[in-house]
Amino acid sequence: MKEIKFNIPLHLNESIKNVKKFLDSKKPLHGPGKNILRIKDEVKNKFGFKTTHLTNSCTSALEISALLLNLKKDDEVVVPSFSFITTASSFARTGCRLRFCDIEQRNLMPSFSQIKKCINKRTKAIVIVHYQGFSIDYLDKLQIFCKKKNIILIEDAAQGFGSYFKNKPLGSFGDLACFSFHETKNLHSGLGGMLVVNNKKFIDRSYLIFDKGTDRHLVQTNKKKYYSWVELGSSFLLSEFAASYLLPQILYFRRNNIVRSKLYNRYLYNFKDWHKDQFFLTNVHRYKYNFHAFVILLKNNKREHFLKYLKKNKINAVISYTPLHRSKAGKKYQINKPKLINADKYINRIVRLPLHNYLKNKEIDYISEKIKQYFNRY
Numbered sequence: 001m002k003e004i005k006f007n008i009p010l011h012l013n014e015s016i017k018n019v020k021k022f023l024d025s026k027k028p029l030h031g032p033g034k035n036i037l038r039i040k041d042e043v044k045n046k047f048g049f050k051t052t053h054l055t056n057s058c059t060s061a062l063e064i065s066a067l068l069l070n071l072k073k074d075d076e077v078v079v080p081s082f083s084f085i086t087t088a089s090s091f092a093r094t095g096c097r098l099r100f101c102d103i104e105q106r107n108l109m110p111s112f113s114q115i116k117k118c119i120n121k122r123t124k125a126i127v128i129v130h131y132q133g134f135s136i137d138y139l140d141k142l143q144i145f146c147k148k149k150n151i152i153l154i155e156d157a158a159q160g161f162g163s164y165f166k167n168k169p170l171g172s173f174g175d176l177a178c179f180s181f182h183e184t185k186n187l188h189s190g191l192g193g194m195l196v197v198n199n200k201k202f203i204d205r206s207y208l209i210f211d212k213g214t215d216r217h218l219v220q221t222n223k224k225k226y227y228s229w230v231e232l233g234s235s236f237l238l239s240e241f242a243a244s245y246l247l248p249q250i251l252y253f254r255r256n257n258i259v260r261s262k263l264y265n266r267y268l269y270n271f272k273d274w275h276k277d278q279f280f281l282t283n284v285h286r287y288k289y290n291f292h293a294f295v296i297l298l299k300n301n302k303r304e305h306f307l308k309y310l311k312k313n314k315i316n317a318v319i320s321y322t323p324l325h326r327s328k329a330g331k332k333y334q335i336n337k338p339k340l341i342n343a344d345k346y347i348n349r350i351v352r353l354p355l356h357n358y359l360k361n362k363e364i365d366y367i368s369e370k371i372k373q374y375f376n377r378y
């Protein structure tokens, strides 16, 4: 068996052709041009996202979201302790305080009561993370709750492109939603991302912040002759060049998702009779799913031992995030010293198994077998 990589980024022949066609056209590489417009059209038609900005990362989309909120220093933003760093840092850098939230063992996301525990009159926003491309099972209720309490809901859907809650795509529930097209995600442009603006009150300013704090979009739509500085923004744009690579992946999203689903379901099948003494499966998909990650949760604290064993058998599995409320910067920007019992207990037991479009069935069987052997031995 050859070394099994954790991830091999999706790479389509259609992308190569489209990039070549774009370069041959000698159109400006910065854009926005036809490829960006086409992506915006596609996500509008497929998912109903009306106002979108193609960004150079999900982090940029999160930072635009944070800037849109006009947070003050006593304002609080609720973030799960189990997420990627920039889910938290994008807000912390505006000067507000973070309130880290615990997670459940079942799906590694916060429960409604864990979120509610973090709410008070200073709460301005809640960031909900669709870990593994799953959603929490109360997303519609949370949406209503936030409206009633005048709290802005932000979806960190970095991993959630193409997944649904009930019959609506992830990214259509929050006032704002952020996607990633980093090459570790299902579809990508090396680096890339997208902000979806669902709340109308944020639309106008989102254009300004997105494009360096200028009103250049008015020049692009022939509403103004020259653009000028009107806001504090930054350079958040995805280049047209990168978009020419990304577009075919968006167009052929369903086709490639089927490949992932087969691999994912093979893992599930292989582990179906597994007695759950040593690890849990954390798959919870009930709605249309993008098969982003295959994650297991160990029942013991010997993750390093387990990873070393896999590595010795040429299997590259990885850990997920480290707890934000325990990090150096997390401690500095959080409002309190929260007792996050589950986060402390479970985050260091999470293992992500290899999953990418070029994985073979026999490799999945090999990985599953090696894991079973490990747990029969230890």
Ligand SMILES: *Cc1c(COP(=O)(O)O)cnc(C)c1O
Binding pocket: 056, 057, 058, 059, 060, 083, 084, 086, 087, 129, 130, 156, 158, 159, 179, 180, 181, 182, 192, 193
């Ligand atoms: C990958 C990821 C990000 C960051 O995405 P970038 O595009 O690399 O900025 C943020 N949040 C979550 C949950 C992620 O998985």
